[in-house]
Amino acid sequence: MSDATASVTIRHPVGLHARPAVKFTKLAKTFDAAIKVRGAPDGAWVDAKSIVKVMALKLRTGAVLELVADGDGATAAVTALGALVERDFDDDG
Amino acid sequence: MAERRLQGVMAATGIAVGPIWSAERNVAPRPAADALDAETELERLRTAMADAAASLGSLGADGGMGAEILDFQTEMLADPALLEEVLPAIAVGRAAAAAWSAALDDQIAGFRAADDDYFRARADDLVDLRDRVLDALGGGVRRVDEAPPRAIVTARDLTPSRFLEADWDRLGGLALGAGSRQSHVAMLARARGVPMVVGLGDAPTSGPAALDADGGALIVDPEPATLEAFEQRRAVLDERAAAAKAALAGPALTAKGERIQCLLNLDHADAVADEVLDGADGVGLWRTEFLFLDRPTLPTEDEQAAAYGALTERLDGRPVVVRTLDVGGDKSLPGVTIPEEGNPFLGLRGLRLCLERPELFRPQLRALLRAAAVGPLQIMLPMVTVPAEVVEARALLEDCLTELRATRTAAAMPSVGMMVETPASAIGIERFPVDFVSIGSNDLTQYVMAAARDAGGRVGRLADPLDPAVLHLIGKVVADARHLGLPVSLCGDMAADPIAAMRLLDLGMTRLSVGPAALGQLKLTVADHGR
Numbered sequence: 001m002s003d004a005t006a007s008v009t010i011r012h013p014v015g016l017h018a019r020p021a022v023k024f025t026k027l028a029k030t031f032d033a034a035i036k037v038r039g040a041p042d043g044a045w046v047d048a049k050s051i052v053k054v055m056a057l058k059l060r061t062g063a064v065l066e067l068v069a070d071g072d073g074a075t076a077a078v079t080a081l082g083a084l085v086e087r088d089f090d091d092d093g
Numbered sequence: 094m095a096e097r098r099l100q101g102v103m104a105a106t107g108i109a110v111g112p113i114w115s116a117e118r119n120v121a122p123r124p125a126a127d128a129l130d131a132e133t134e135l136e137r138l139r140t141a142m143a144d145a146a147a148s149l150g151s152l153g154a155d156g157g158m159g160a161e162i163l164d165f166q167t168e169m170l171a172d173p174a175l176l177e178e179v180l181p182a183i184a185v186g187r188a189a190a191a192a193w194s195a196a197l198d199d200q201i202a203g204f205r206a207a208d209d210d211y212f213r214a215r216a217d218d219l220v221d222l223r224d225r226v227l228d229a230l231g232g233g234v235r236r237v238d239e240a241p242p243r244a245i246v247t248a249r250d251l252t253p254s255r256f257l258e259a260d261w262d263r264l265g266g267l268a269l270g271a272g273s274r275q276s277h278v279a280m281l282a283r284a285r286g287v288p289m290v291v292g293l294g295d296a297p298t299s300g301p302a303a304l305d306a307d308g309g310a311l312i313v314d315p316e317p318a319t320l321e322a323f324e325q326r327r328a329v330l331d332e333r334a335a336a337a338k339a340a341l342a343g344p345a346l347t348a349k350g351e352r353i354q355c356l357l358n359l360d361h362a363d364a365v366a367d368e369v370l371d372g373a374d375g376v377g378l379w380r381t382e383f384l385f386l387d388r389p390t391l392p393t394e395d396e397q398a399a400a401y402g403a404l405t406e407r408l409d410g411r412p413v414v415v416r417t418l419d420v421g422g423d424k425s426l427p428g429v430t431i432p433e434e435g436n437p438f439l440g441l442r443g444l445r446l447c448l449e450r451p452e453l454f455r456p457q458l459r460a461l462l463r464a465a466a467v468g469p470l471q472i473m474l475p476m477v478t479v480p481a482e483v484v485e486a487r488a489l490l491e492d493c494l495t496e497l498r499a500t501r502t503a504a505a506m507p508s509v510g511m512m513v514e515t516p517a518s519a520i521g522i523e524r525f526p527v528d529f530v531s532i533g534s535n536d537l538t539q540y541v542m543a544a545a546r547d548a549g550g551r552v553g554r555l556a557d558p559l560d561p562a563v564l565h566l567i568g569k570v571v572a573d574a575r576h577l578g579l580p581v582s583l584c585g586d587m588a589a590d591p592i593a594a595m596r597l598l599d600l601g602m603t604r605l606s607v608g609p610a611a612l613g614q615l616k617l618t619v620a621d622h623g624r
Binding site for chain 2: 055
């Protein structure tokens with residue numbers, strides 16, 4: 001069992017909206033590790049693989065996203081998800 | 094029964110009398126006498142969700158729906174967390190449809206309450222998803238084309254795709270409980286000449302009604318006297334409409350034989366009848382905002398280039414003036430405009446906003462340069478205040494053109510003009526490095542008169558485009574443009590009013606641009622000028 005954490009600031013101009021959220025949860029689901037995410041230091045941790053939960057965070061640009069993963073591939077998971085956010089979700093629009 | 098008047102706001106002009114037909118989906122509650130079997134209901138819901146996912150897949154295959162919306166809905170359907178929200182209600186014996194509706198309505202309410210336009214707009218995607226599953230559960234799809242003849246279609250709100258389900262020539266009009274006159278559907282209604290009101294607060298579901306879109310009202314159970322008055326108004330309007338339609342074909346000549354260019358203001362070119370497109374001397378104002386509305390992401394450069402190129406080709410050699418994205422002020426674009434700007438009409442709107450956001454502006458400029466290789470497209474910049482803004486936009490265009498040439502992409506530098514909407518630009522058009530000007534009379538009027546154009550009462554009366562101060566400034570722009578050899582047109586609502594159009598012709602204006610529904614009338618007015 002391993003666990004890993006990461007923290008990354010959302011720079012995408014409209015925040016973690018539908019398209020980025022879809023990319024985020026799809027990527028999260030490729031890992032076996034349990035991954036949780038929150039958007040505020042006092043916020044609730046939610047399942048990073050659930051679009052319903054992730055969208056409900058309503059994260060806007062400037063929000064600091066914290067990731068924590070537990071289980072197989074935990075380190076790879078938080079690294080990959082953090083990098084996706086840093087790449088502005090590979091958004092070309 | 095006494096008649097009941099619901100007051101809203103006009104979104105598209107006209108009147109209609111007919112039966113109310115509700116476009117809301119009917120989620121008939123199943124008999125609640127006995128608690129339903131939870132296992133059965135859960136299975137029905139699972140099957141319906143799978144069917145909905147399959148129907149999303151087929152929509153994607155033929156490109157009928159934006160890929161991002163589709164991805165989002167598919168991902169939502171696949172999320173166990175969504176089903177978990179529904180389970181408690183099913184466990185206590187509620188019907189699948191009711192439990193699903195309630196859970197989704199909670200989610201929808203959550204998004205509607207967001208303080209960010211972007212997340213608020215996602216509520217509509219969830220409405221779509223909710224209804225898709227309800228349809229799969231046999232919740233009863235009501236296609237708008239099932240409405241009886243002359244029906245006044247009511248709903249809380251209506252999506253563009255549902256508007257396009259119906260042949261509106263057969264129907265009376267559209268009355269929405271919510272909605273906005275800036276919405277995509279309102280643009281479609283204006284383009285198609287469908288009388289429409291929004292913001293009624295309530296959306297009645299049955300009964301005879303009279304729709305007074307010009308007065309922004311829906312009258313339910315109208316009394317005989319009301320109906321008679323409507324019939325009289327309609328007879329006059331029908332006669333005018335028939336004459337206007339007959340005037341569509343053929344060039345517009347004044348009584349003295351002067352040729353007047355009658356151009357179109359367009360949003361959705363698809364919604365405009367061929368006889369109207371064919372009757373115009375060109376497009377005097379193509380608003381590009383519709384490409385950006387009602388979607389989760391910004392349109393790509395390729396998508397924009399295809400749209401701009403398609404209309405340019407359709408106009409077959411006639412000029413198409415495309416206005417760059419004009420949001421801000423009263424037109425918000427989630428994620429782009431500033432949500433609660435203190436004084437939005439004096440704030441970051443039009444060209445000001447685009448220059449501030451090159452990641453938004455450059456793809457549009459590149460798309461326009463590419464489409465300019467197809468035909469006589471012209472670029473028009475909105476909300477210009479000082480010459481430096483035009484200089485900056487032109488430099489961006491040059492830069493984009495260099496980029497495109499470097500990758501051997503077909504592109505051309507078209508004419509670049511500006512809207513004259515601010516008094517600062519109207520007072521000295523000679524200072525601006527432009528190839529043409531077009532007067533935006535709505536904004537020019539409100540800025541000259543310092544009165545909001547949508548205001549009522551005393552303030553609304555001040556926002557009069559026929560006020561001598563406004564006419565003086567318009568006359569100056571026309572005279573200055575002629576002196577400079579610059580083409581000048583007017584593309585505000587003003588030209589759609591026959592009395593105002595007559596004044597504009599008096600001022601020497603020879604190019605007028607109006608909405609599709611007003612083109613025939615404009616040609617009639619031109620023919621009367623100088624008589």
